[in-house]
Amino acid sequence: MAVVEPTLEVETQLHAEGARFVIGCDEVGRGAIAGPVAVGLCVVDLSVGPLPVGLRDSKLLAEKKRELLAPLAASWALHSAVGLASAQEVDRVGIIAALGLAGKRALTMLHEAGARVSDSVVLLDGSHDWLTPALASPLAVRTRVKADRDCGSVAAASVVAKVHRDTLMIAHHGDRPAYGWASNKGYGSAGHYAAINELGATELHRHTWLHAAEPADARPDVGLLQHG
Structure with missing residues (x-):
């Protein structure tokens, strides 16, 4: 196309x-x-x-x-x-x-x-x-x-x-590397959700969104998620 x-x-x-x-x-x-x-x-x-x-x-x-x-x-x-x-x-x-x-x-x-x-x-x-x-x-x-x-x-x-x-x-990734922000830019990748499950959410997370979202919603290909 x-x-x-x-x-x-x-x-x-x-x-x-x-x-x-x-x-x-x-x-x-x-x-x-x-x-x-x-x-x-x-x-x-x-x-x-x-x-x-x-x-x-x-x-x-x-x-x-x-x-x-x-x-x-x-x-x-x-x-x-x-x-x-x-x-x-x-x-x-x-x-x-x-x-x-x-x-x-x-x-x-x-x-x-x-x-x-x-x-x-x-x-x-x-x-x-x-x-x-x-x-x-x-x-x-x-x-x-x-x-x-x-x-x-x-x-x-x-x-x-x-x-x-x-x-x-x-x-911000430099301060919190476990969340993978250098690659996922804050979007809901599988690794990002895994880090939240292990370490908890930070002050940079949208807590109301985390309560509504399920980790299963994350997609491995975060490149498709980084623009909405």
Whole structure:
């Protein structure tokens, strides 16, 4: 099956409809059992050049390729940011509200960096707008299924967010190597569940998720689990 190349066609159409800026938005870590959920944002306008060569949705890229592309994607965009919501926040408010918190934090970073957020349309991957309920002053948000695959700004956001979150989990691995976070990035691999059963959960685990999940749900191929 041929790989779909992201383009800026959707962003260009949004500009034609009056958007001064488009903010590509994607989340990473939604399905993990440990670590934060991350929301990446990349701002584009009509002045941005061609997409970085090889840019794809982060799920379609090998880890080393993502690591090479992340700084290219961040420098290609006018601005980029990654907001986080912790495992404790996921436990306290639920994953949807935690996504909103992370997205709001990323938008605040963009604003503080000089991005004209209020003049932007947010192009959000998926069919559900989880961002608007978190905002005191709602923005124009457009949802699009598979935007991370089809839309350059969202693909860039997915790569930036994925590498940012993976780097955090690899750093935590040094303190807690038994959980295998350098490889599973906090997702529910068989080895990760085995470590929890033997050693117990940590402050980086989403405890409400562990009560609901069964170790049998884990899959040996954690690479298939690291993007939801």
